[in-house]
Amino acid sequence: MTFLTIAAVSKRYGPVVALDGVTLHIAAGGRTAVVGPSGSGKTTLLRLLAGFDTPHSGRITMDGRVLADGTSAIPAHRRDIGVVMQDGALFPHLSVADNIAFGLCESASRKTSLVHELSDLVGLERAMLERKPDALSGGQQQRVALARALARRPKLMLLDEPFSALDTGLRASTRKAVAALLQSAGVTTVLVTHDQAEALSFADHVAVMGSGRILQAGPPRELYLRPRSATVATFLGEALILPAALSGGKAHCALGDIEADTPSRAGRADIMLRPEQVSLSLHGPGTACRILDVEFAGATSIATLAIRGLENSPIALRQPSDAGMVAGTVARLAVSGPAHVLEAGGGMPAGEGGLPGIA
Ligand SMILES: Nc1ncnc2c1ncn2[C@@H]1O[C@H](COP(=O)(O)OP(=O)(O)OP(=O)(O)O)[C@@H](O)[C@H]1O
Numbered sequence: 229m230t231f232l233t234i235a236a237v238s239k240r241y242g243p244v245v246a247l248d249g250v251t252l253h254i255a256a257g258g259r260t261a262v263v264g265p266s267g268s269g270k271t272t273l274l275r276l277l278a279g280f281d282t283p284h285s286g287r288i289t290m291d292g293r294v295l296a297d298g299t300s301a302i303p304a305h306r307r308d309i310g311v312v313m314q315d316g317a318l319f320p321h322l323s324v325a326d327n328i329a330f331g332l333c334e335s336a337s338r339k340t341s342l343v344h345e346l347s348d349l350v351g352l353e354r355a356m357l358e359r360k361p362d363a364l365s366g367g368q369q370q371r372v373a374l375a376r377a378l379a380r381r382p383k384l385m386l387l388d389e390p391f392s393a394l395d396t397g398l399r400a401s402t403r404k405a406v407a408a409l410l411q412s413a414g415v416t417t418v419l420v421t422h423d424q425a426e427a428l429s430f431a432d433h434v435a436v437m438g439s440g441r442i443l444q445a446g447p448p449r450e451l452y453l454r455p456r457s458a459t460v461a462t463f464l465g466e467a468l469i470l471p472a473a474l475s476g477g478k479a480h481c482a483l484g485d486i487e488a489d490t491p492s493r494a495g496r497a498d499i500m501l502r503p504e505q506v507s508l509s510l511h512g513p514g515t516a517c518r519i520l521d522v523e524f525a526g527a528t529s530i531a532t533l534a535i536r537g538l539e540n541s542p543i544a545l546r547q548p549s550d551a552g553m554v555a556g557t558v559a560r561l562a563v564s565g566p567a568h569v570l571e572a573g574g575g576m577p578a579g580e581g582g583l584p585g586i587a
Contacts, residue, residue, distance in 0.1 A: 231256035237286030246272040248440035261419045261427035264437030270420040279304030310377030314389040318361040325357040328375045346375040367398040387419040468501040479567040482537040489566040499567040514562030
């Protein structure tokens with residue numbers, strides 16, 4: 229059931245079109261991630277949902293209530309929406325407990341029990357409640373910000389890059405804890421992030437933005453495996469994009485004849501393979517290629533490869549570092565699984581440099 233509807237919403241800042249007719253339907257109780265490159269309009273969308281700004285046109289409806297219709301809008305404090313920003317935005321002079329209870333119109337004893345309940349829920353030890361925010365780690369501060377937002381029992385939770393200030397390990401564990409918490413509380417959530425891995429792991433619905441528009445929205449797996457365009461494909465992960473001729477359910481390309489996931493299509497098209505579908509070996513089966521360069525990156529390395537038929541467009545492919553890749557040698561490339569056929573007109577992203585294969 230749709231809980232939040234964003235219908236043809238546009239927003240300009242002077243000559244800049246920040247949002248250009250954005251339409252998005254968000255299911256009740258779901259976790260939606262809005263991803264896209266810098267400047268694509270993610271934060272603007274979140275600000276319009278929160279009520280910090282108003283659209284120029286379009287309509288936002290939540291749970292049957294119109295939040296904004298063109299430039300007339302319900303103010304932020306009357307929307308029942310919780311917001312957690314990148315830096316947590318805690319009040320530095322208040323204790324953790326007072327931060328969580330800030331603005332609640334409850335008796336002192338009710339406030340105390342609510343603070344205890346919420347701190348247990350977000351996994352904060354009681355001993356931390358009397359500390360000031362600067363005596364907590366980044367991850368703990370984010371949990372306080374979340375508890376403070378949850379204290380108002382919001383119908384919708386907006387998270388604006390809330391994990392970006394945390395280091396890698398803490399980031400993953402906090403993200404997992406927050407996702408589980410929001411799911412158990414049944415709060416519909418919208419997360420804004422520029423981190424595709426975060427979006428794919430946190431959300432059950434992902435919307436990819438570009439230049440103020442929604443390029444594609446759907447379940448994470450669907451978007452990762454069946455992106456419409458090269459732009460969406462490369463934003464959501466590394467991708468090998470190759471020109472192909474389609475016929476008889478096959479994509480005929482420089483890597484051979486590969487089963488196509490859209491058997492009815494015929495003619496010329498770009499196809500996409502994820503790196504995990506392509507394996508490089510020194511003596512196995514597959515298409516011959518020359519290893520031009522190997523860039524070591526720990527567990528994996530990026531090989532630059534010249535394939536017959538694509539000599540002028542070497543491809544970049546990430547492979548396990550123990551695959552024995554040595555620059556200057558000849559190897560074989562084998563493909564498993566079908567090639568995904570991109571929609572017509574969805575070529576390489578404009579202005580994207582570098583080699584095909586690495587986003
Ligand atoms: N207050 C403002 N005044 C003028 N231009 C603005 C304003 N806010 C946003 N913009 C512009 O609108 C566009 C969208 O910005 P927005 O902050 O929504 O992008 P974003 O996808 O959240 O980017 P980032 O990932 O860098 O935060 C950008 O071109 C930005 O420069």
